[in-house]
Amino acid sequence: MITFYRNGEHGEIIKSEKKEEANWVDVVHASREELEQLQAEYSIEPTFLEAAMDEQESAHLEQEQDQLLLIMDLCKEQTEANQKIPKWTTFPFALIVVPHRLITISQEANPFLEEMKKRRGIKLEEPIHFYLVLLKLVILKYQEYLRTIASTSNEISERLYKKMNNEGLRQLMKLDQSLVYFSSSLQANQNVVEKIQEMDLANDQKVLETTLVECKQASKMSNLYISINERISEGCNNILSNSMNIVVQRLTVITIILSIPAIVFGFYGMNVKSLSLPHPWIPIALALIASLACWIYFKLSERYK
Numbered sequence: 432m433i434t435f436y437r438n439g440e441h442g443e444i445i446k447s448e449k450k451e452e453a454n455w456v457d458v459v460h461a462s463r464e465e466l467e468q469l470q471a472e473y474s475i476e477p478t479f480l481e482a483a484m485d486e487q488e489s490a491h492l493e494q495e496q497d498q499l500l501l502i503m504d505l506c507k508e509q510t511e512a513n514q515k516i517p518k519w520t521t522f523p524f525a526l527i528v529v530p531h532r533l534i535t536i537s538q539e540a541n542p543f544l545e546e547m548k549k550r551r552g553i554k555l556e557e558p559i560h561f562y563l564v565l566l567k568l569v570i571l572k573y574q575e576y577l578r579t580i581a582s583t584s585n586e587i588s589e590r591l592y593k594k595m596n597n598e599g600l601r602q603l604m605k606l607d608q609s610l611v612y613f614s615s616s617l618q619a620n621q622n623v624v625e626k627i628q629e630m631d632l633a634n635d636q637k638v639l640e641t642t643l644v645e646c647k648q649a650s651k652m653s654n655l656y657i658s659i660n661e662r663i664s665e666g667c668n669n670i671l672s673n674s675m676n677i678v679v680q681r682l683t684v685i686t687i688i689l690s691i692p693a694i695v696f697g698f699y700g701m702n703v704k705s706l707s708l709p710h711p712w713i714p715i716a717l718a719l720i721a722s723l724a725c726w727i728y729f730k731l732s733e734r735y736k
Contacts, residue, residue, distance in 0.1 A: 432459050433469070442551045454555035456534045457544065473529045476500075483525030483536040490523070490619035492626045499528040499632075501562050503623065504616030505543060506573050516583055516602050519576050519609035521616040526565075528558040543568050559633045563642045566620060570645040573617060577652045580606055584656070588663045595670060603667075607660050614653040621646040684729045691725060692718035 435453035439445045447453035458469065470480055479500045482488050493500040502525050509518045524541060527534040533555055535544065547553060547565055554560050584606050591599045624643045633639040695718040 433457070433461065433465055434459075436548070436555065438553075438555050442553070444548050444550070444553060444555065454531070454533060455561075456532060458534065458536045459540065460538070461536065469534070473532055473534065475527060475529060475534070479525075479527050480536075483527065484538065486523065486538065488523040488525075490616065490623050492623050492630075494630075497530055499558070501526040501528070501558075501623065503562070503566055503569060503620050505541070505569055506576055506613065506616070508576065515598075516605065518605060519580065519613065521612050526558065526562055531556075533558040533561060543572070557634055559627060560635055560638060563624070563627075563633065563635070563638045566624065567638075567642045567645055570617075570620070570642070570649050573613060573649045574645075574652060577610075577613065577649065577656060580609060581656050581659075584660055584663065591663075591667055592670075595667065595674070600667060603660065603664060607657070607664070610653060610657045610660060614650065614657060617646065617650040617653055621650055684726075688722050688725050688729075691721045695721065 434457045435447040435450045436444050436455040436457060437447040437453050444455070450456075456469070456473075458465070461469070466480055466484070469475065470477065476495050476498055479493070479495070479498065482493070482500060482502065488502055490502050490504045492502075502523050504521045505524050506519060506521050509520060511518060522539070524543075525536040527536065535541075537544065543565060546568055547561075550564075553564060584603065587599050587602050587606070590596075591603070621643070624639070624646055627633055628639055628643065
């Protein structure tokens with residue numbers, strides 16, 4: 432679907448009945464025929480359209496003659512069936528700048544663009560300004576998700592410290608995966624903003640600097656939470672290892688204690704001379720006394736506490 436927009440008299444964004452008057456061409460779920468028509472009408476570089484439709488494309492900036500390709504990584508929350516915590520991931524969004532036109536290409540519904548359409552003061556004739564304002568919205572959503580991930584991670588770690596279980600570890604691994612996606616995408620978005628600054632493409636330096644600050648802050652938050660989760664995972668691994676050592680130690684002590692009666696009864700069960708047996712309870716008493724002495728030794732020894 433292709434929709435045309437332009438600025439209204441009061442700076443708002445409104446639909447344009449005539450595409451010749453439109454400054455913004457919004458493309459969502461476009462068919463192959465619509466993309467070919469778009470390419471022919473605006474003479475878009477074929478490689479730009481290919482990159483815009485690539486689901487694995489990462490955020491970057493390209494320039495070819497009088498055309499510009501800007502791709503940013505957006506974030507979203509996915510709720511899966513039978514999952515106690517949601518999954519956060521990223522997906523690309525393309526913005527192509529041709530003479531007198533701003534073209535956005537989305538492969539799925541984009542809530543950030545819907546928010547942009549409600550705002551006033553967005554200058555559609557300045558595509559870089561549009562991109563920076565949109566990216567700032569996206570970065571704020573990243574920060575919101577990062578705080579949610581941090582809160583969820585704290586809850587999981589508290590449960591794991593009380594009782595270690597595989598479900599909590601799996602949830603922690605899912606959060607780690609989301610954080611890695613976020614960290615990579617935030618760094619790529621930051622690189623695009625820095626390249627815009629380096630190429631001096633932005634007219635509004637204040638918006639550029641504000642967006643860059645937000646990008647760096649979100650990137651630092653992501654790296655910090657990755658580091659915290661790594662420490663939590665290491666702590667869980669240490670707890671599991673220590674618990675396993677305690678279990679093995681206790682089993683070893685039990686095995687040693689239980690082997691003493693077997694040794695005593697083994698001696699008396701063999702035809703060995705000079706092993707008097709005036710009473711049948713003597714081997715039992717010897718086994719019990721030796722086992723009890725061994726248990727007391729392990730109980731009082733600091734090494735086995």
